[in-house]
Amino acid sequence: MQPGALSKALKSGAIWGFIVLELIFFSVAGEFLSLSDKAFMDFENMLLLLKQSAPIGIIAMGMTLVMVNGNIDLSVGATFAIAAIILLDSMTWPIFAGLGDWVIPVAWLLALMAGTLLGALNGLIVWKTGVDAFIVTLGSMLGFRGIVFMFNGENPTSHLNWTLVDFAEAEFLGLATASWFLLAVTLAVWFLMARTVHGRNAYAIGDNREAAVNAGIRVGPHMMINFAIIGFLAALSAVIFYSESGSVNPNDGQLYELWVITAVVLGGTKITGGAGNVIGTFGGVIAIQLLRKGLGHIGADTSTVNLVIGLILIAVLFLDRQLNVKGKEELKV
Amino acid sequence: MTDPVLRLQDIVKTFPGVRALDGVSFSVMPGEVHALMGENGAGKSTLMKVLGGIYQPDGGDIYMGDWKVVMSGPLEAKAKGIVFIHQELSLAEELSVAENIYLGELPRKSFGRVDWGKLADKTNAILEKLNVGFDARTRVGDLSIANQQMVEIARALTVDAKAVIFDEPTASLTDAEKSVLFDVIADLKKDGVGIVYISHRMEEIFKITDRISILRDGQYQGTLATVETNEEAVTQLMIGRKLDLSRNASHHKLGDVALEVRGLSCGKLYRDVSFEVRRGEVVGFYGLVGAGRTEIAETLFGLRGPSAGQILLDGEEVSIASPAEAIARGISLVPEDRKGQGLILGMNCRDNMTLPQVDDLKAGPFVAEGAEVAIFDKYRDQLDIRTPNWKSRVGNLSGGNQQKIVIGKWLSMHPKVLIVDEPTRGIDVGSKSEIHKLLRELASQGYAVMVISSEMPEVLHVSDRIVAMYSGCIMRTFTSEEVTEDNLIQAISGLGGDRAA
Numbered sequence: 001m002q003p004g005a006l007s008k009a010l011k012s013g014a015i016w017g018f019i020v021l022e023l024i025f026f027s028v029a030g031e032f033l034s035l036s037d038k039a040f041m042d043f044e045n046m047l048l049l050l051k052q053s054a055p056i057g058i059i060a061m062g063m064t065l066v067m068v069n070g071n072i073d074l075s076v077g078a079t080f081a082i083a084a085i086i087l088l089d090s091m092t093w094p095i096f097a098g099l100g101d102w103v104i105p106v107a108w109l110l111a112l113m114a115g116t117l118l119g120a121l122n123g124l125i126v127w128k129t130g131v132d133a134f135i136v137t138l139g140s141m142l143g144f145r146g147i148v149f150m151f152n153g154e155n156p157t158s159h160l161n162w163t164l165v166d167f168a169e170a171e172f173l174g175l176a177t178a179s180w181f182l183l184a185v186t187l188a189v190w191f192l193m194a195r196t197v198h199g200r201n202a203y204a205i206g207d208n209r210e211a212a213v214n215a216g217i218r219v220g221p222h223m224m225i226n227f228a229i230i231g232f233l234a235a236l237s238a239v240i241f242y243s244e245s246g247s248v249n250p251n252d253g254q255l256y257e258l259w260v261i262t263a264v265v266l267g268g269t270k271i272t273g274g275a276g277n278v279i280g281t282f283g284g285v286i287a288i289q290l291l292r293k294g295l296g297h298i299g300a301d302t303s304t305v306n307l308v309i310g311l312i313l314i315a316v317l318f319l320d321r322q323l324n325v326k327g328k329e330e331l332k333v
Numbered sequence: 334m335t336d337p338v339l340r341l342q343d344i345v346k347t348f349p350g351v352r353a354l355d356g357v358s359f360s361v362m363p364g365e366v367h368a369l370m371g372e373n374g375a376g377k378s379t380l381m382k383v384l385g386g387i388y389q390p391d392g393g394d395i396y397m398g399d400w401k402v403v404m405s406g407p408l409e410a411k412a413k414g415i416v417f418i419h420q421e422l423s424l425a426e427e428l429s430v431a432e433n434i435y436l437g438e439l440p441r442k443s444f445g446r447v448d449w450g451k452l453a454d455k456t457n458a459i460l461e462k463l464n465v466g467f468d469a470r471t472r473v474g475d476l477s478i479a480n481q482q483m484v485e486i487a488r489a490l491t492v493d494a495k496a497v498i499f500d501e502p503t504a505s506l507t508d509a510e511k512s513v514l515f516d517v518i519a520d521l522k523k524d525g526v527g528i529v530y531i532s533h534r535m536e537e538i539f540k541i542t543d544r545i546s547i548l549r550d551g552q553y554q555g556t557l558a559t560v561e562t563n564e565e566a567v568t569q570l571m572i573g574r575k576l577d578l579s580r581n582a583s584h585h586k587l588g589d590v591a592l593e594v595r596g597l598s599c600g601k602l603y604r605d606v607s608f609e610v611r612r613g614e615v616v617g618f619y620g621l622v623g624a625g626r627t628e629i630a631e632t633l634f635g636l637r638g639p640s641a642g643q644i645l646l647d648g649e650e651v652s653i654a655s656p657a658e659a660i661a662r663g664i665s666l667v668p669e670d671r672k673g674q675g676l677i678l679g680m681n682c683r684d685n686m687t688l689p690q691v692d693d694l695k696a697g698p699f700v701a702e703g704a705e706v707a708i709f710d711k712y713r714d715q716l717d718i719r720t721p722n723w724k725s726r727v728g729n730l731s732g733g734n735q736q737k738i739v740i741g742k743w744l745s746m747h748p749k750v751l752i753v754d755e756p757t758r759g760i761d762v763g764s765k766s767e768i769h770k771l772l773r774e775l776a777s778q779g780y781a782v783m784v785i786s787s788e789m790p791e792v793l794h795v796s797d798r799i800v801a802m803y804s805g806c807i808m809r810t811f812t813s814e815e816v817t818e819d820n821l822i823q824a825i826s827g828l829g830g831d832r833a834a
Contacts, residue, residue: 195699197692204688207679214634214674215688215742216660274679 014319015267015283019290026294033298040297047174049289054178055080057285058237059256060263061189062230064281067264068193069226070206070273071126071133076234077256078144079118083235084248085151087111088159101163112235118144119231123224133223141257148250158247168244178240185233190278192229202226206273262313263288268320336398338363338527339415339496344383345392353379356393357553359546361496361527366518368538368559369531371548372571377531380548381498385417386410397495414495418502422481426474431456433473434488459487462520464513479510486517496527503537515541535564547571587797588612590648591781592633592664592750597642602628603805606642610750610781615772617796618785620825624802626785627669630752634666635659646749660689663749667739669758669785675739676727683709683723686742712741716771733764740771751775752783757791769795789818801825 023041030040038045059076066073090096090107099106122140126133151157168177175183193199204212205219213219242248267284269276291312292305337360346354354376361367371377382388384395386404395402397413404410410417424433431452432439440448440455456469465483467476473484482502489497499518503511518541521528530542538545539559547554547570554570593609603625610616618626631637633644635653643650646662653659659666668674676685687694687705694701694708709723716737720730727738736756743751756772757765772795776782786792792799799811801824808824 197695197698197700200684200688200691200700204677204680204684207677208673210674211677212688214636214656214666214668216655216657217688218655218657274677 014316015280015287018266018316019283019287022287022290022294026290026297029298030294040294045293047176047179049286049293050179050182051176052293053285053289054182055237055241056256056259056263056288057182057282058185058240059230059234060260060267060281060285061185061278062226062233063260063264064267064269064276064278065189065193065199065202066133066226066230067261067269067271068206068273068276069202069223070209071223071226072137072261072271073119073122073133073227073230074137074257075118075122075140075144076230076260077253078141078148079115079231079234080238080253080256081148081248081250082118082144083111083115083238084242084252085148085157086114087239087242088157088246088248089151091159091161101161104161104164104167108239111239112232115235115238116228116232119234120224120228122231123227126227127220127224145250145254152250154250156247156249160246161243164243165246168240178244181236181240185236186278186282189229193277198222198225203274206270206275208274259288262309266313266316335363337361338397339384339529340396341380341384341393342396343393344380344390344395346379346383346388346390353551354383354390355551357548357551358393359553361529363525363527364522365544366522366528366530366542368542368545369529369548370533370538370545370567370571371554375548375571376551377548378500379551381417381500381529381531384410384415384498411492414493416489416492416494416497418482418485418489418497418499422478422485424473424481424484426472428473429469430460430467430471430473430476430484430487431469433484434459434491436488438491455491456487459490462490463487463517479506482506483510483513486514490517494521494526496529497521498529498531500531501533502530503532503534511537535567538567539564585613585777587614588779591646592783593645593648594629594633595643595645597629597632597639597644599625599628599632599637599639601805602637603802606807608800608807608810610783612749612779612781613776614797615776615782615784615795617792617799618783618802619787619789619792619799619821620802622787623804624825625805626802627754630666630754630783630785633659633664633750633752660746660748663747665743665746665748665751667736667743667751667753667756669754671732671735671739671759672728676735678726678728680727681724682713682718682720682727682730682738685727685738686712686745688742690746708745709741712745715744716741717767731764732760733767736760736764736768737771740768744775748780750781750783752785754785756784756786757788765791789821793818793821 026040059080063073063076087107087110090110091103096103096106118140122133122137125131125136125140129136170177172180193202201212201217201222204215204217205222209219238248238253263284264276264281265271265284266287267276267280267282269281288309291309292302295305295308296302340358340360342358343356344354344358345352345356357376357380359367359369359380369377369380379388383390384404386406386409395404402413404413404415425436428436434456435452440451442448453469460468463483463486465480467480473481476484486502502514506514518528518530530538532538542559544556544558545562545567546556547567549571557566557570588611590609591612595607597606598604606625606629608616618629620626628637632639633653635655635658638654644653645651646664651662653662653664656666672678677688680688683705684691686709691700691705694704706723712718713720713723718734718737718741720734727735730738740751740753753772756768760768769791772782772784776797784792784795793813793816797813799813799816799821801808801811801821803825809820811821811824
């Protein structure tokens with residue numbers, strides 16, 4: 001066995017082991033504590049879980065890419081809200097009045113373009129100013145949220161288009177529309193990261209930026225593309241979710257960035273960049289959703305969810321650190 | 334006979350793929366200055382890290398006096414009176430000299446307040462002994478590197494030290510500062526402290542040490558009394574079998590001028606530099622650290638814009654604004670700091686080797702993995718890179734094999750000019766001569782090769798011509814017939830060289 005193979009296997013498998021543990025725990029505990037007589041591991045329940053994972057999950061795929069690249073994006077929750085408002089509000093604009101249901105693709109396109117542009121703007125600032133992505137996106141998080149409130153004050157923005165609701169609530173082969181989007185995005189980002197030149201270079205830049213520059217890789221454009229992608233995915237997540245719900249509050253999407261980052265980190269992506277993949281992130285997303293749902297199932301207060309997830313996050317990172325100590329010593333030689 | 338203050342017995346330390354220390358024994362008597370010598374990668378720093386508790390040995394024991402001790406970490410080593418003065422400084426630049434010296438042990442008054450008066454008094458007493466030109470309240474960031482090193486030494490003097498380890502302490506010191514340091518060492522010696530002195534500088538070793546121990550490739554080679562030996566005997570033990578360092582001028586016919594530099598300047602870093610490199614030629618750049626050699630390489634590779642002058646490739650003037658542009662024009666750089674600047678340590682061998690051209694190899698939007706493996710296999714065979722397969726992480730390879738990956742990376746791009754900065758830094762003796770051979774071979778295949786090195790035997794061995802630099806200027810360019818060790822040393826010290834190319 002290669003040195004470090006055991007710890008590597010432990011690490012990549014850890015999230016799935018954790019998911020199995022959750023399933024067993026909530027199933028058993030549910031027998032005693034749950035008010036409903038339905039089993040936790042009910043098939044319908046699991047399908048619903050996948051659907052509910054979609055909003056965070058779709059953004060988390062983009063975050064994996066950005067974090068592997070050595071950056072971070074805190075503005076995704078605010079981008080999510082902006083895209084939602086553009087989607088719902090644009091459908092009521094007079095200039096689109098004659099379009100009938102053709103307004104739907106137009107509204108989608110507008111929302112997705114807005115998300116992509118906002119993301120690209122983040123990327124451009126990080127690239128051209130050299131300011132740390134954490135600071136840049138902290139600023140844009142506040143700024144974008146400000147725009148949301150400027151638009152309609154504290155009031156919600158609402159518009160229901162029943163064709164759109166039908167599309168969003170549709171099921172195909174047993175899976176909801178949102179679930180299909182989550183799976184498709186996961187697959188697409190996996191291909192991007194594992195099989196394309198852009199993905200390869202993203203890993204290289206995140207691992208050792210100086211060496212990547214010395215290999216002739218143009219770091220800035222790669223980073224900007226990744227920020228545009230996460231902006232697009234934040235908007236996509238919003239578009240799918242609000243097609244169904246039809247109403248957005250100005251506070252919607254707040255703390256999404258933290259949930260997303262938690263899922264990505266739980267899934268094994270290194271905060272410093274250079275390592276991680278979307279399969280792990282998918283596990284992280286499912287694990288968090290299971291925990292939220294499971295704690296609800298056994299009758300725990302929703303506020304305990306945050307406490308538990310916080311503790312687990314720290315425990316996981318501690319474990320990861322312990323497993324990495326040996327690897328680090330090897331590198332120092 | 335008194336007992337040694339410190340004794341290391343049969344220390345073994347292995348890392349994946351490397352036996353860094355193989356049964357090394359070493360001891361220091363009270364009041365003795367004991368030199369530890371060996372080439373880069375011989376195991377000196379690993380041994381000192383074992384002593385300092387940073388690495389745990391896989392075998393062997395450490396004794397202090399009669400007691401067997403276990404160094405669980407740096408703090409414990411310090412508590413036991415073992416003090417390190419590192420080559421790399423570890424100071425808090427924003428704090429004062431006094432705060433740095435007593436960091437973690439600031440004298441206190443009631444309610445945890447710092448006793449600034451006492452702190453300053455204690456510090457100034459030590460600084461006086463060291464005879465330095467600054468006081469306790471000076472901000473460390475405002476001091477020169479040499480003075481910062483004195484702060485490190487002052488810090489060592491605050492502890493009741495039993496053994497002090499100096500790791501290349503004179504690397505950045507002037508002659509005057511050196512003699513102060515040697516006085517400090519003499520004082521410590523009088524107090525019965527054992528001193529380990531790690532240095533490459535023979536002159537100092539023979540001036541201040543009592544005994545010399547030598548390591549080679551992680552193995553203990555013996556201990557000699559300084560007065561009974563000479564430089565030649567020590568060198569012999571350090572490099573073991575006689576390293577082939579014969580002169581090596583090309584016998585093949587040189588090609589056209591591939592790279593020409595005219596009057597190139599970059600601020601204060603280097604001035605009015607002119608030279609040319611022909612196809613099939615190895616030009617060595619020799620000089621002290623800070624002479625401007627690496628900076629010239631960085632300019633040619635697009636990392637550092639020049640303030641004046643021209644760069645000509647194949648007789649055509651070019652401007653190079655980025656590494657991407659340099660690579661496109663056929664200039665490649667094997668950097669000085671392999672791990673920091675050359676390799677993506679977390680990636681496998683294949684991906685590292687194809688990194689600059691992965692974009693050219695793609696099939697549609699996708700990476701062409703088959704083509705990548707083919708490239709890796711070709712250069713693995715050609716350069717004799719020893720790794721089980723392309724999937725091995727580059728971080729797990731030995732220094733020599735890592736360097737070959739970097740060289741292979743550029744060869745696979747078929748460059749015109751290959752710049753190699755410190756080709757064998759941190760590489761063991763065996764791989765060293767392989768790399769030397771490789772550089773000669775590349776020249777005979779028609780590459781124009783620039784080699785920057787701080788090791789004189791290396792420069793003499795691989796170069797057809799040698800450019801001697803001093804303080805940002807080219808002092809003289811030697812052909813391999815003209816050059817001798819003496820005139821080369823004179824040129825890089827700023828003496829005697831007539832400034833004609």
